[in-house]
Amino acid sequence: MSAVGLLYVGAVLFLNGLMLLGRIDGKSAGVFNLFIGAMQVITPFYMIFTSGGDVWTIFQASGIFLFGLTYLYVGITNLQGLDASGVGWYSLWVAVLAVGYAAMNFLHFHDEKFGLIWLMWSFLWTLFFVLLALKRNIGTFVGWVTLIQAWVTATIPAFLILIGEWERIGAGVTEAAAGLTVVAYGIAYALTRWKAPRGVEVSS
Numbered sequence: 001m002s003a004v005g006l007l008y009v010g011a012v013l014f015l016n017g018l019m020l021l022g023r024i025d026g027k028s029a030g031v032f033n034l035f036i037g038a039m040q041v042i043t044p045f046y047m048i049f050t051s052g053g054d055v056w057t058i059f060q061a062s063g064i065f066l067f068g069l070t071y072l073y074v075g076i077t078n079l080q081g082l083d084a085s086g087v088g089w090y091s092l093w094v095a096v097l098a099v100g101y102a103a104m105n106f107l108h109f110h111d112e113k114f115g116l117i118w119l120m121w122s123f124l125w126t127l128f129f130v131l132l133a134l135k136r137n138i139g140t141f142v143g144w145v146t147l148i149q150a151w152v153t154a155t156i157p158a159f160l161i162l163i164g165e166w167e168r169i170g171a172g173v174t175e176a177a178a179g180l181t182v183v184a185y186g187i188a189y190a191l192t193r194w195k196a197p198r199g200v201e202v203s204s
Contacts (some may be wrong), residue, residue: 002162005043005064010155011070012036013146020143030078033071040068053078056108063101065095088103088133091125098122113166113174117153120181124149144188 013034019029044061051057102118105111106130127142160166 002043005040006154007158007162008036009067010150010153010158010159012162013150013154016074016196017143017146017150020139020146026078030075031074033078037068037071037073037075040064040071044068049128059104066097070094085135087130088129091128092133095122095125095129096200099165112171113169114155116174117157120153120178140192141189145185145193148181148184148188152177 015024015029015032018024019026044064047061047064048058051061070090072085073090076082077084077087098118098121102115102122105115105118124142124145127138127145130136131138131142157166160169
């Protein structure tokens with residue numbers, strides 16, 4: 001995923017997190033989901049068309065589609081007032097595949113940082129499945145996790161990549177950041193007690 005694309009993934013996760021917390025109207029957030037979804041579908045098509053058949057470039061492009069299609073699906077669902085269960089079941093499929101992408105980052109690309117980020121995305125999309133497909137009352141918790149991931153998995157990494165500082169971050173810092181993120185999830189869980197606000201619409 002390009003650094004610019006990743007930066008705006010942070011933006012859409014930020015807005016969707018606020019939507020789940022009842023701070024943003026679902027239709028308003030849906031419009032922005034369409035913008036980012038379109039960008040995250042056009043970009044991988046370009047990567048594939050210009051890859052020259054390189055297997056790993058195509059593999060990396062395929063991962064971007066997972067998110068681009070999520071945001072398009074969310075945008076259309078919100079704007080049309082559709083039931084969100086389809087988004088939820090799609091999120092389960094994404095969550096399973098994200099584990100595979102994490103494994104390839106660890107084992108093939110030897111990239112611990114993005115391996116951990118993919119695992120975090122798998123966790124988040126699993127929560128979307130539980131919220132939207134299984135209809136569990138965890139909207140507030142998922143909203144906070146989405147807000148945390150907006151910064152930890154997208155906005156901050158993208159900004160560091162753009163200014164050329166990402167490669168200077170060592171394994172120790174990465175593992176510490178991952179540990180603190182898990183602690184933040186635990187605090188969010190304890191504070192919210194899995195209670196969702198009323199009037200919250202779908203998010204991913």
